Each structure stands twice: as structure tokens, then as C-alpha cells.
Amino acid sequence: MKVKVSLFGLTDMLRFKNLAKNRLEAIENTKAEKLPEYPINDLAKYYHPYKQHLLIKDIREENETSKTFVLVPDAAEGTSKLAPFKAGSYISLYVDVHGEFISRAYAVSSSPEDAEKGIYEITVKRKEGGIVSGYLLDEAKIGDKLFSTEPGGFLTYDGLRDAKDVVAVAGGTGITPFVSMAKAISEGSEDFNLTILYGVKKESDIIYRAFLDGLKGKVKVVYVLEEGELPGAEKGLIDADLIRKYAPKGKAYSVFASGPNGLLDHMEKEVAKLGLPKKYFRLEHSPFTLEGDKNVYKMKVHVEGEVVEATARGDETVLAALERTHVVIRAKCHLGGCGYCRSRLLSGEIKTTKLSKVTDVDKDLHYFHPCCSYPVSDIEVEVYPY
Amino acid sequence: MDSIGYTFTEKEGTYMEKKRYDAVVIGAGNGGLIAALRLAKSGKKVLLAERHILPGGFATGFSRGRFYFEASLHELCDLGHEEAHGNLYELFNELGIFDKLEFVDVPEAYCAVDLETGERYEMPFGIKAYIDKMEEYVPGSRKSVTTFFELGEEIQRALRYLNETHGHPDTKVLMKEYPNFMRVAVYSVDKVLDAIKMPKKAQRILDTYWSYLGTPTDELGFVHYCIMVYLYIHCKAQIPTKRSHQISALLVEEIEKAGGDVYFGDGVREIKLGKDGVEGVVLDSGKEIETRHVISNASPNAVYKDMVKDKSLITETQKKLVSFRRLSGRGLSIFLGLNKSKEELGLKDYSYFIYDSLDSRKAYEAMKGIGNHNQVSVVLNNALPDASPKGTTILYMTTLYFSDVFDKVVDESNYFEIKEKVAKGFIETFEKATGAKISDAIEEIEVATPLTYAHYTSTPDGSIYGYYTAGLDNMMPRLTTMYQEEGVKGLRFAGGHAARSSGYNSAYLSGDLAAKLTLGDMKEDKQ
Numbered sequence: 001m002k003v004k005v006s007l008f009g010l011t012d013m014l015r016f017k018n019l020a021k022n023r024l025e026a027i028e029n030t031k032a033e034k035l036p037e038y039p040i041n042d043l044a045k046y047y048h049p050y051k052q053h054l055l056i057k058d059i060r061e062e063n064e065t066s067k068t069f070v071l072v073p074d075a076a077e078g079t080s081k082l083a084p085f086k087a088g089s090y091i092s093l094y095v096d097v098h099g100e101f102i103s104r105a106y107a108v109s110s111s112p113e114d115a116e117k118g119i120y121e122i123t124v125k126r127k128e129g130g131i132v133s134g135y136l137l138d139e140a141k142i143g144d145k146l147f148s149t150e151p152g153g154f155l156t157y158d159g160l161r162d163a164k165d166v167v168a169v170a171g172g173t174g175i176t177p178f179v180s181m182a183k184a185i186s187e188g189s190e191d192f193n194l195t196i197l198y199g200v201k202k203e204s205d206i207i208y209r210a211f212l213d214g215l216k217g218k219v220k221v222v223y224v225l226e227e228g229e230l231p232g233a234e235k236g237l238i239d240a241d242l243i244r245k246y247a248p249k250g251k252a253y254s255v256f257a258s259g260p261n262g263l264l265d266h267m268e269k270e271v272a273k274l275g276l277p278k279k280y281f282r283l284e285h286s287p288f289t290l291e292g293d294k295n296v297y298k299m300k301v302h303v304e305g306e307v308v309e310a311t312a313r314g315d316e317t318v319l320a321a322l323e324r325t326h327v328v329i330r331a332k333c334h335l336g337g338c339g340y341c342r343s344r345l346l347s348g349e350i351k352t353t354k355l356s357k358v359t360d361v362d363k364d365l366h367y368f369h370p371c372c373s374y375p376v377s378d379i380e381v382e383v384y385p386y
Numbered sequence: 387m388d389s390i391g392y393t394f395t396e397k398e399g400t401y402m403e404k405k406r407y408d409a410v411v412i413g414a415g416n417g418g419l420i421a422a423l424r425l426a427k428s429g430k431k432v433l434l435a436e437r438h439i440l441p442g443g444f445a446t447g448f449s450r451g452r453f454y455f456e457a458s459l460h461e462l463c464d465l466g467h468e469e470a471h472g473n474l475y476e477l478f479n480e481l482g483i484f485d486k487l488e489f490v491d492v493p494e495a496y497c498a499v500d501l502e503t504g505e506r507y508e509m510p511f512g513i514k515a516y517i518d519k520m521e522e523y524v525p526g527s528r529k530s531v532t533t534f535f536e537l538g539e540e541i542q543r544a545l546r547y548l549n550e551t552h553g554h555p556d557t558k559v560l561m562k563e564y565p566n567f568m569r570v571a572v573y574s575v576d577k578v579l580d581a582i583k584m585p586k587k588a589q590r591i592l593d594t595y596w597s598y599l600g601t602p603t604d605e606l607g608f609v610h611y612c613i614m615v616y617l618y619i620h621c622k623a624q625i626p627t628k629r630s631h632q633i634s635a636l637l638v639e640e641i642e643k644a645g646g647d648v649y650f651g652d653g654v655r656e657i658k659l660g661k662d663g664v665e666g667v668v669l670d671s672g673k674e675i676e677t678r679h680v681i682s683n684a685s686p687n688a689v690y691k692d693m694v695k696d697k698s699l700i701t702e703t704q705k706k707l708v709s710f711r712r713l714s715g716r717g718l719s720i721f722l723g724l725n726k727s728k729e730e731l732g733l734k735d736y737s738y739f740i741y742d743s744l745d746s747r748k749a750y751e752a753m754k755g756i757g758n759h760n761q762v763s764v765v766l767n768n769a770l771p772d773a774s775p776k777g778t779t780i781l782y783m784t785t786l787y788f789s790d791v792f793d794k795v796v797d798e799s800n801y802f803e804i805k806e807k808v809a810k811g812f813i814e815t816f817e818k819a820t821g822a823k824i825s826d827a828i829e830e831i832e833v834a835t836p837l838t839y840a841h842y843t844s845t846p847d848g849s850i851y852g853y854y855t856a857g858l859d860n861m862m863p864r865l866t867t868m869y870q871e872e873g874v875k876g877l878r879f880a881g882g883h884a885a886r887s888s889g890y891n892s893a894y895l896s897g898d899l900a901a902k903l904t905l906g907d908m909k910e911d912k913q
């Protein structure tokens with residue numbers, strides 16, 4: 001090497017030799033303090049709890065087919081506070097249905113301020129043949145214990161991303177995230193203009209009626225009835241023309257949609273007519289179901305080195321089969337997109353709904369999301385416990 | 387005990403089955419993954435227990451809408467190609483994973499922007515090209531910048547020698563073969579650059595990468611910085627074509643192929659210590675595992691504070707070490723999916739280092755406050771054109787907070803508001819520095835804060851750079867004493883909080899080192 005760093009004296013060599021000694025002495029001369037607390041880690045646990053133990057505090061009937069459940073923290077199980085959330089979020093609720101914990105995602109209809117007071121509200125609508133909705137509507141009672149994940153979801157308002165004016169399209173219980181947003185706006189934790197187009201079949205299907213009728217200021221509600229008349233309400237199905245009618249004129253607006261998948265498919269076509277940039281259209285699906293076959297397949301489940309032999313039906317998701325087998329895994333969105341139920345298919349074949357989102361890397365390594373996958377042969381899976 | 391076994395212990399009148407492993411690795415971050423792979427490939431029965439649902443720690447990704455975001459990797463250092471490569475290249479090849487991964491070169495070294503003066507410098511990869519470009523910006527800098535890279539080459543060789551001699555180098559060899567290395571070893575970046583008479587302006591441009599190590603150049607060890615810059619400029623930087631999750635997921639696959647077990651969603655909550663060191667671990671699920679060896683990818687702070695119940699079993703040196711050191715930067719990143727192409731946005735460079743000042747001390751001080759908008763921002767599509775759908779761009783900006791300001795600002799109700807407010811500031815600063823208008827093109831946005839990092843990796847205070855590297859806790863002094871600092875028997879550390887400090891390559895290499903030391907410990911067990 002040509003270069004010689006000569007500006008340092010010979011003492012540099014000595015300094016180098018003393019480096020170890022100096023460091024060891026410095027460590028030795030340090031007083032061992034008590035290990036500090038890390039407030040950020042405590043806040044992280046508060047905002048992102050691993051599991052929230054809940055109690056049903058109250059049950060309200062909304063109409064013939066739906067009830068609202070008031071959930072509070074279950075201190076006896078170690079949950080003293082509820083995680084805050086952005087209005088429009090959901091929780092994945094684990095319900096003890098006769099000894100089987102079955103999970104479903106429900107939008108939180110209460111407000112972020114309610115959460116600070118220790119309350120989440122969810123509204124459950126009866127689904128034909130629905131195990132969880134049937135159980136909750138017919139059998140669940142005040143004082144029952146359940147648990148949930150932390151809140152999550154992407155149908156939330158972001159001031160840097162979304163337009164200041166939002167036209168919300170809601171169908172059926174799809175109104176619940178917008179109820180939460182409306183509350184957040186009146187409480188001041190969210191600041192945007194919200195016009196809700198609430199589509200129902202008939203007047204008696206409207207839930208949260210008193211609350212919605214009382215809204216004013218930045219939030220406006222328009223009922224859209226398929227059947228019957230109601231003063232001030234629109235008739236028919238929500239379409240591009242109706243959105244245009246209620247959207248602000250001459251400025252940008254976002255469209256948020258939530259409800260049954262049929263409605264959302266329809267909205268995708270209608271919104272396309274509006275010529276909105278993709279960023280101004282956000283929607284939250286309901287879980288997709290596939291037809292499936294009537295076969296009963298063998299399912300071998302590996303959990304931390306243990307093996308459980310069970311069955312999986314062709315017309316149920318692998319998640320449902322696992323829950324039926326008393327294997328509880330972490331499932332959050334139930335749509336196939338959040339990744340929390342990431343599991344591995346060791347052998348056999350599955351088919352997935354169109355919402356399944358798995359990276360190329362994970363596809364190659366046979367990872368899959370049980371929440372949106374149906375078996376089409378005997379399967380062997382590795383899952384991770386919750 | 388080289389094989390898996392079961393022990394039956396009587397507990398509350400029933401027989402509990404306890405699994406037994408040669409070693410348990412806590413956490414599947416970069417360090418933990420490599421440690422587990424090395425042990426498994428050495429024929430040891432190893433359990434890697436990860437609390438999160440994904441491997442990688444920071445080396446992971448996530449989806450939002452039609453975008454798949456890289457969670458943390460800007461560019462790999464120390465990898466390179468056959469003709470010019472670093473240690474990571476050798477490690478990945480030795481472990482048989484290099485050929486299973488696909489990398490692309492990052493197009494250029496960096497674009498540095500000084501917000502105070504408006505200066506902007508675009509630096510290329512390749513030592514000759516870099517020196518030429520610097521001469522263009524700072525006439526008269528050629529000689530000193532050339533010297534800098536010559537030092538880098540010598541330091542690389544010297545560090546290899548130190549590594550091969552396991553902390554017992556022969557001083558005569560050092561003096562003969564690596565005299566310049568010895569001369570510069572104890573000094574800061576600024577001291578050495580002054581000594582080799584590098585013009586101040588050239589120093590500022592050369593210092594740009596300082597935020598990759600998180601210490602301003604008046605305190606940062608020259609050896610540490612010089613080797614990093616040398617490796618980047620000489621070997622160029624790479625990224626995996628399918629993002630860092632590609633590496634993390636492959637490592638899990640390889641560990642399992644080599645006979646190791648990997649658990650997700652079940653971390654280690656307790657390390658059982660006895661008078662003779664490690665006796666086992668307890669998982670979050672309550673399962674007890676017997677083992678004599680633990681490699682922790684979790685920080686010493688977290689281990690000693692939360693995982694070891696009887697603090698009297700922690701050695702005095704370890705207790706003092708935790709007090710002796712302080713945490714480095716707490717991370718914050720903003721991930722943007724933009725609905726315009728990089729051409730429409732006018733973003734030509736891959737990485738923009740945007741500082742209040744190119745004087746690292748000034749920028750560092752500004753990074754202690756919540757008003758900090760210093761950032762390293764990456765336009766991913768400039769390295770991977772297909773990283774996002776046609777007509778869109780992925781841009782992510784990362785910063786560090788060099789104080790506990792986040793603890794003070796965030797409370798139990800304002801977090802979402804703070805995130806949006808902070809993100810807005812970074813976006814505005816980026817627009818000002820680059821002239822690109824991005825705020826009206828945001829289709830997806832996600833903000834990861836120190837809370838996010840604490841949540842996903844349990845890192846203390848959301849620190850993403852391990853311990854602050856300065857003074858006697860710089861990389862050089864750490865490396866000279868790491869064999870002499872008395873630890874807890876059977877417990878070794880890997881990852882960003884281990885001796886080599888943070889960064890992907892350091893974390894990977896630390897995992898390999900921890901595994902090799904553990905293999906040595908296992909031999910001692912037998913004697």
C-alpha cells in the first residue's frame with residue numbers, strides 16, 4: 001500500500017493496544033443501574049394488545065334480524081383497557097360456541113372515545129345458517145366471556161390520502177363502520193365531511209335510526225330504499241348517478257363502501273363510471289364464500305410438533321375446520337388479506353377466494369391463508385397457535 | 387446432547403412432557419435466523435421461537451391495497467458480486483442460500499440534499515467513479531478521497547485477520563500488515579478525515595451515509611464508517627428482487643430442511659437460569675423447553691429486564707454493560723404507494739439523504755426533536771421497475787429519533803393524530819428537497835413509529851439501531867473485548883443489539899458469530 005497515515009504519532013499504536021483495557025475499565029467503573037422502563041413498549045402493548053378479553057355488558061335489539069352487543073374489558077382475565085382504534089376499524093371476535101372458539105370480524109360501531117371509556121359495540125345480523133350470528137342472537141347473554149384481536153382495517157379516513165369529502169355507501173350492517181365515523185366526527189377525533197348513502201331493502205331494515213336521524217353538521221345521511229316510501233329518502237339501488245347527486249360539486253371526493261359483496265361488486269362498476277382516481281375509492285368486503293364440494297377430507301394438523309388428525313369439509317374454509325377441531329389460530333380480517341392466519345400447506349390442495357393475498361415468495365413455499373381457503377383434497381397443514 | 391429428546395418431570399402430580407433442544411434461538415430476526423441455520427447445519431437440534439407471525443423481524447413486508455411494501459431494507463451492504471464482494475456474500479454462499487436468492491444492484495450510491503444551503507450531490511458507485519465525481523464537486527479532493535478508499539481496503543483485510551484470530555491477534559502481524567489500520571483504529575471519522583487533509587466540503591459529502599450507523603461523524607469510529615462506505619462504493623449495494631421477506635422466508639425453509647424447528651406466534655417469555663447457566667426456556671404458550679444454550683435475537687435489555695427472573699444470576703459485567711451503553715435511534719418510517727410513475731413525479735434517484743445540514747452533528751441534534759424531518763427516502767421502482775403496478779411508485783422514508791421524544795409526545799389517545807401530523811412534515815420536506823409533488827398522489831400510506839417497531843420486534847423503546855456506537859462503545863472497542871466480557875453461561879446475543887451493531891449485514895454476521903461461539907460452548911460442555 002502506497003499510503004501511510006503519518007499524521008498520527010507512534011502513540012496511536014499504543015492507544016490501539018490499550019483500547020481493550022480502556023473499555024473493560026470503563027465498563028467495570030460503571031454503576032449497574034436498575035433496568036429502565038420503556039414507555040414506548042408499554043404504549044405499544046396498549047395500542048396493539050395481543051389478545052383482548054371481553055365481557056358482554058349489554059345486548060340491544062336493533063330490529064328483527066340484528067342485535068348490538070356492548071363489550072367491555074374482562075379484568076378478571078387480565079384486560080383492563082380496550083385498544084384505541086381509527087373509526088371504521090373492525091375486531092376479530094372469538095366466540096365460545098358450545099365449547100368451540102369461532103372467530104368472525106365485526107366492524108366496531110362505537111366511537112374511539114367510547115373505547116377510551118372501555119366500550120366496544122358491534123352489531124350482528126342474522127346470517128342464514130350462520131353459526132356465530134345464530135349463537136350470538138339466540139343464546140349469548142349478558143356476562144358471557146369472549147376475546148378479540150386488536151382492532152384493524154383499512155376503511156378508515158386518512159387526511160393525507162383521502163379527499164376532505166367522503167361519500168359513504170353502506171348496505172345492511174355495512175352501516176356500522178360509518179356509524180363509528182359519524183360519532184368520531186361529532187366528537188372531534190376525525191375531521192372530514194361525510195355523506196352516508198345507506199341502502200336497505202325496506203324501512204324496518206334501518207338500524208341506528210335514532211342516531212342517524214339526529215346527525216347534523218359535517219355528517220349527512222340519505223336512506224336509499226328498495227321498497228316503500230320515506231320522506232327525504234331515495235328509491236332504488238345506489239348507483240353512480242346517486243353518488244354524483246350527493247357528491248360535492250367541483251372538488252375532489254372519496255367514496256367509501258361497506259356491505260354485502262353483491263353491493264360492492266355493483267359499486268365497483270358504478271364507481272368506475274365516475275372516473276375517480278383509484279385512490280379515492282376504498283371498500284371493505286365481507287368474507288367471500290366459495291361453493292365448495294360436499295366431500296369430507298382428512299386433515300392432518302401440525303402445531304408445534306404435535307399432530308392432530310381431523311376432518312375438513314369441502315364446503316368450509318380451512319379456518320372453520322381448524323376451529324371445529326379446537327385448534328385456535330390468529331385470524332383477523334377473515335378476507336385473506338391481513339396475513340395474520342398465515343399457515344403452511346404441507347400436502348394436498350386448496351382453492352382460495354379472489355381476495356386471497358399471498359406474496360410470490362410465500363406461494364412458492366406453500367404458505368396460505370386458512371380464512372379464505374377451501375380444501376379440495378385431503379390436506380396436511382402446519383399452523384401457529386393463538 | 388446432540389439430539390431431540392423428551393424429559394418427564396413430575397409437576398403437580400402429573401407428568402409433563404418437556405422438549406429438549408441443543409439450543410433455542412429467541413426471535414427470527416436476521417441474527418436469529420442465521421444463528422439457527424448455522425446451528426442446524428452443524429447438526430444441532432435447534433428451536434427457533436418467534437413471537438410474531440412472520441420471520442425476519444424488520445426484514446419483512448406488508449400489503450396495502452395494490453402495493454406490497456418492503457418494511458425496512460434500503461440496501462444491503464457487504465454483499466456484492468463474485469468480482470467485488472464482502473463477508474455477507476461469503477456467508478450466504480457458505481450457507482448455500484446465495485444461489486437461491488435473486489438480487490439486483492441499486493442504481494447509484496446516493497443523492498444528498500442539504501436543506502439549509504440547498505446543496506445537492508449525486509454520488510455514483512464504483513471507487514473510481516466516486517473519486518472522479520467528488521473531484522468534480524470539490525476540486526482538490528482527489529488525493530484524500532483516494533486515501534480514504536485505500537484505508538478502506540486495508541481495514542477490510544485487517545478486520546478479516548482479527549476475525550480469524552478470534553480476539554488474539556499477533557501485534558507484530560498487525561504492525562507489519564495493517565499499520566494504517568492500527569493508526570486510525572481509535573479515532574473518529576472527523577479526526578481521520580482531517581488528518582488525511584480531506585477538504586471540509588468533501589468530508590460532508592462523504593459523511594452522507596452516517597445515518598445508516600446512527601452516530602454523527604465526530605463520535606463515530608472511523609473504522610466502522612470507512613469499511614461501510616468502502617463496501618458500498620466498492621461492492622455496490624443490492625436488494626433482493628422480492629424484498630427482504632424473500633431472504634427471511636428462505637432462511638426459515640433452510641432451517642427446517644436442516645432439521646431445525648421454527649415456531650411462529652409463540653415467543654420466549656422466560657429464560658430459566660441456574661447456578662451453571664442456562665437450563666431452559668418458557669414459551670409464551672407456557673410450554674417449557676430444556677436447553678443449555680440460548681441465542682437471543684432479543685436485546686440484552688429485554689432479556690435481563692423481562693426474561694430473567696432471578697437477576698442475581700446475571701453477571702456483574704452484563705449488568706454494568708447494560709448501564710454503560712445507551713440505545714441508538716428510534717425508528718420511524720412512512721410508506722407511500724403513489725398513483726403516478728416515477729417519471730411523472732420526476733424522481734430519478736433511488737435514495738435521497740435529506741438532511742437539515744450535511745454537517746452530521748447538526749442533523750443529529752435536530753433528530754432529537756419531534757420537529758425532525760431528516761430522512762433517507764427510497765424510490766423503490768428505480769431499482770425494481772416492477773415493484774408496483776404500472777403507473778405507480780413506491781416511496782418510503784425513514785428517520786431516527788435520537789431521544790425519547792416519542793415517549794413524551796404520544797399518550798393514550800393522540801397516537802393516530804401524531805402519526806398523521808408527523809408524516810405530513812416528512813412529506814412536505816421531501817417535496818421541498820426534491821421538487822417532486824407527491825402529496826396529491828398518495829393512494830396508500832402507512833406510518834411505522836417507534837411503537838410499531840416495539841410492537842413487532844419487542845425492541846426497547848422502538849430502537850432500530852441497537853446500541854449507540856460512540857467512544858468506547860464504538861465497533862472497534864466492542865470487537866476487541868467481546869471475548870473478555872463475562873456473560874451468562876450458555877447465553878449469547880445476535881442481531882442489532884449484539885457487538886457488531888445494527889444493519890442487515892451486521893445482524894446476519896452477528897448471528898453466525900453467536901452460533902459459532904455457541905458451538906464452541908457446546909464442545910466445552912462435553913469436556
